Amino acid sequence: MLERGEILELLRGVENQDQLFQRARDIRRTYCGDEVQLRGVVHFSNYCRCNDLYCGLMKDNAQTRRFRMTEDEVVQTALAVAEAGLHTVVLQSGEDFHYSRAMLCSIIRRILDQADVAITLSLGERPVEDLRAFLDAGASRYLMKHETVNPALYAKMRPGLRLDDRLRAIETLRRLGYQVGVGNIVGLPGQTLEDLAEDILYFQEFQPDMVNIGPFIPHAQTPLAAYPCGDMELMLRVFALTRIVTGNTHMAAANTVATLDPENGQYLCLALGGANVIMPNCNPFLKSRTDKIEYEFQITTAKRYVSVGEARRVLGRAGRTVAQGPGHSLKMNAAA
Numbered sequence: 001m002l003e004r005g006e007i008l009e010l011l012r013g014v015e016n017q018d019q020l021f022q023r024a025r026d027i028r029r030t031y032c033g034d035e036v037q038l039r040g041v042v043h044f045s046n047y048c049r050c051n052d053l054y055c056g057l058m059k060d061n062a063q064t065r066r067f068r069m070t071e072d073e074v075v076q077t078a079l080a081v082a083e084a085g086l087h088t089v090v091l092q093s094g095e096d097f098h099y100s101r102a103m104l105c106s107i108i109r110r111i112l113d114q115a116d117v118a119i120t121l122s123l124g125e126r127p128v129e130d131l132r133a134f135l136d137a138g139a140s141r142y143l144m145k146h147e148t149v150n151p152a153l154y155a156k157m158r159p160g161l162r163l164d165d166r167l168r169a170i171e172t173l174r175r176l177g178y179q180v181g182v183g184n185i186v187g188l189p190g191q192t193l194e195d196l197a198e199d200i201l202y203f204q205e206f207q208p209d210m211v212n213i214g215p216f217i218p219h220a221q222t223p224l225a226a227y228p229c230g231d232m233e234l235m236l237r238v239f240a241l242t243r244i245v246t247g248n249t250h251m252a253a254a255n256t257v258a259t260l261d262p263e264n265g266q267y268l269c270l271a272l273g274g275a276n277v278i279m280p281n282c283n284p285f286l287k288s289r290t291d292k293i294e295y296e297f298q299i300t301t302a303k304r305y306v307s308v309g310e311a312r313r314v315l316g317r318a319g320r321t322v323a324q325g326p327g328h329s330l331k332m333n334a335a336a
């Protein structure tokens with residue numbers, strides 16, 4: 001357990017940085033070993049009903065060219081991810097209710113009928129009946145970043161939405177039986193070190209099954225375009241502290257880190273921060289509309305497209321190996 005004051009001191013990071021990273025590395029090795037989970041992200045729609053100021057997919061961004069995969073395309077892409085040897089498919093989209101409960105259940109079932117993979121959902125907030133149905137269809141994990149635990153900053157960054165509702169939605173996922181992933185953004189305009197310390201305390205208290213921490217990347221078509229990127233060193237300290245307070249949580253070296261520092265970002269998360277997961281983008285497996293979807297993805301999210309090959313190179317450079325098997329929650333395994 002770390003106290004708030006200790007976290008703040010380590011976040012300032014002047015003197016104890018090497019020890020901090022060593023401790024994160026040791027904890028990662030103890031609980032997760034040297035294997036890295038590869039989780040293939042199928043980003044199937046960039047429509048979204050939300051207006052998050054930090055995101056190029058925000059509803060009011062009229063310049064975004066939107067795409068939606070058909071049900072068949074999502075299934076084919078997921079099957080190609082499995083054929084490529086990945087054991088987890090992450091179905092990701094904006095909050096897009098074009099995809100009904102029935103459609104999403106059908107997609108999940110069709111994938112699981114034909115491939116031995118675990119399915120993670122990253123679809124934003126959905127009614128509890130949908131979440132139950134997705135579980136019944138076979139999905140086992142859900143990513144829902146909390147973004148920041150500062151309620152005022154949350155409300156500013158996500159107009160019309162409240163932190164309390166988000167945290168309740170995350171609790172609901174856990175209550176239903178999902179392996180739950182949360183995460184924050186480092187470097188949001190107006191964010192303080194105290195805010196980040198509170199995020200780390202939240203990780204410590206909630207003990208998520210998965211964590212996805214990423215730096216703020218300004219998108220040219222959003223109101224935050226003129227703000228600077230999150231700081232890589234601070235991000236690594238947040239990362240390492242999160243590993244220390246969560247122990248065996250699966251922690252992803254996010255693709256936004258590769259956007260911030262294409263050469264070394266994800267490598268440093270693996271080598272210093274305690275990461276044990278990379279989530280490569282897998283849309284190109286879909287042959288028919290590959291180029292278009294990859295292109296749209298890049299310009300609408302302004303995030304680097306991390307391929308499976310690139311992910312394998314990064315983890316090899318860090319002296320790590322690819323994990324075999326579905327990579328379910330180590331917390332749930334430990335509790336079983």
Ligand code: SF4
Nearest residue numbers: 048050052055057094
């Ligand atoms: S972060 Fe997610 S929920 Fe928010 S605007 Fe972007 S796609 Fe929508």
